[in-house]
Amino acid sequence: MSALELRQVTKTYGSGPTEVHALRGVDLSVELGELVAIMGPSGSGKSTLLTIAGSLEQPTSGQVLVDGVDLATVSRSDQAQMRRRAIGYVFQDFNLLPGLTAVENVTLPLELDGVRSKAARATGLEAMQELDVADLADRYPDELSGGQRQRAAIARAIVGERGLLLADEPTGALDSVNGEAVMRLLRVATKRGVAGVIVTHEAQLASWADRVVFLRDGHVVDQTVAPPGPESLLVAGERR
Amino acid sequence: MSVPHALLALLSEGPKYGLRLQNEFEARTGEVWPLNVGQVYTTLQRLERDGLVETDDEESERSRKRYRITSAGDRELADWLRTPPDLVPPPRDELVIKVLVALQVPATDVHQILQVHRRHVIEVMQRYTQVKATADEDDTALALVVDAELFRLEAIVRWLDAADVRLKQRPHPTPAEVADMPLERTHEMEVPQ
Numbered sequence: 001m002s003a004l005e006l007r008q009v010t011k012t013y014g015s016g017p018t019e020v021h022a023l024r025g026v027d028l029s030v031e032l033g034e035l036v037a038i039m040g041p042s043g044s045g046k047s048t049l050l051t052i053a054g055s056l057e058q059p060t061s062g063q064v065l066v067d068g069v070d071l072a073t074v075s076r077s078d079q080a081q082m083r084r085r086a087i088g089y090v091f092q093d094f095n096l097l098p099g100l101t102a103v104e105n106v107t108l109p110l111e112l113d114g115v116r117s118k119a120a121r122a123t124g125l126e127a128m129q130e131l132d133v134a135d136l137a138d139r140y141p142d143e144l145s146g147g148q149r150q151r152a153a154i155a156r157a158i159v160g161e162r163g164l165l166l167a168d169e170p171t172g173a174l175d176s177v178n179g180e181a182v183m184r185l186l187r188v189a190t191k192r193g194v195a196g197v198i199v200t201h202e203a204q205l206a207s208w209a210d211r212v213v214f215l216r217d218g219h220v221v222d223q224t225v226a227p228p229g230p231e232s233l234l235v236a237g238e239r240r
Numbered sequence: 241m242s243v244p245h246a247l248l249a250l251l252s253e254g255p256k257y258g259l260r261l262q263n264e265f266e267a268r269t270g271e272v273w274p275l276n277v278g279q280v281y282t283t284l285q286r287l288e289r290d291g292l293v294e295t296d297d298e299e300s301e302r303s304r305k306r307y308r309i310t311s312a313g314d315r316e317l318a319d320w321l322r323t324p325p326d327l328v329p330p331p332r333d334e335l336v337i338k339v340l341v342a343l344q345v346p347a348t349d350v351h352q353i354l355q356v357h358r359r360h361v362i363e364v365m366q367r368y369t370q371v372k373a374t375a376d377e378d379d380t381a382l383a384l385v386v387d388a389e390l391f392r393l394e395a396i397v398r399w400l401d402a403a404d405v406r407l408k409q410r411p412h413p414t415p416a417e418v419a420d421m422p423l424e425r426t427h428e429m430e431v432p433q
Contacts, residue, residue, distance in 0.1 A: 039362075180372075184373070202394075203361070203365055203394045203397040203398070204365065204369075204390055206362060206365075207368070207369040208373070209366070212366070216355075221355060224362055224366065225363070
């Protein structure tokens with residue numbers, strides 16, 4: 001069973017002459033421990049794919065299964081609970097609430113889910129520890145650097161027992177070295193047993209993924225095959 | 241990679257034997273550019289002939305010679321570090337030529353060809369990124385070498401992306417227009433200095 005499975009998913013916005021087909025029959029499955037990057041030009045449907053995978057939007061047709069559960073068979077309130085418990089999101093602009101401290105932001109999905117403050121804080125600090133920002137727990141977002149804010153945002157996405165991590169252009173406006181640090185963290189998080197999907201138009205970020213899926217005009221047109229080990233690049237003679 | 245200048249740089253830290261130069265060269269370039277010891281000695285011989293390095297003892301066996309940079313060697317190294325690499329005229333780029341040729345071959349989906357190359361380049365990038373992901377985080381030399389490759393490859397992907405958009409936006413050309421496309425101009429193009 002895949003952590004995430006999309007079967008023939010379509011999404012159409014509007015109707016008649018203004019109809020837009022954002023997705024036209026997408027099949028995709030992502031396993032636990034796997035990081036998949038979705039690449040495609042503007043308007044290829046990649047962000048729509050991510051919001052549908054995260055049940056923030058409903059598909060026009062087709063099925064979305066998270067942990068084998070078909071989202072269409074789940075009530076709206078259960079879907080909301082799933083979003084709080086099972087799915088973590090990382091957004092381009094971090095989306096931290098300015099009136100809450102870093103740790104309060106991180107524990108927000110837990111508290112909304114009814115976890116008591118003290119327990120939530122302990123779990124939140126654990127997630128922040130993994131991202132090396134536990135010492136910044138009680139600072140407000142505007143007291144953090146861009147890189148620290150993004151770490152807090154990732155901590156919020158992995159806090160508790162989440163099986164699916166979804167990220168839309170997760171390195172935002174960070175420079176390439178800090179962007180790389182974010183990708184390293186996402187990779188470590190998925191290797192620990194989370195299924196990760198990132199949407200990006202940047203090839204360097206996508207190259208951190210185990211698999212790159214190419215989207216064009218709402219179709220999956222291609223994907224990479226598992227790369228051979230890095231040692232193949234370094235054999236004597238090849239680089240002369 | 242200029243091996244002579246890399247050796248001069250290593251000697252600028254102090255006198256060294258050939259074998260040590262080989263080891264240090266490989267370590268400081270992230271072990272991405274292997275260099276055999278024969279190459280080291282041939283290069284040192286040439287540098288010695290040109291007066292850029294000297295040895296303590298000219299008579300002894302090559303493996304027992306210790307090499308030292310001369311003041312002419314110091315000047316040569318300083319000049320080389322500041323000399324820009326040759327960036328113009330643009331090299332004849334095989335991928336650009338393939339895409340231009342694809343436009344002329346009937347019933348060829350150029351977007352599909354662009355995608356084949358995009359996937360291939362990204363697969364190579366995944367392998368380089370894997371090198372970075374598994375390397376010691378303190379290995380700055382390796383990170384710099386791998387970054388350079390990744391930025392070069394990323395530029396190819398960006399060109400492929402731009403080509404996709406450009407070709408999508410343009411009206412379908414007539415066969416006569418296609419025949420007039422500037423295949424040759426890619427390497428005759430003049431770049432203002």
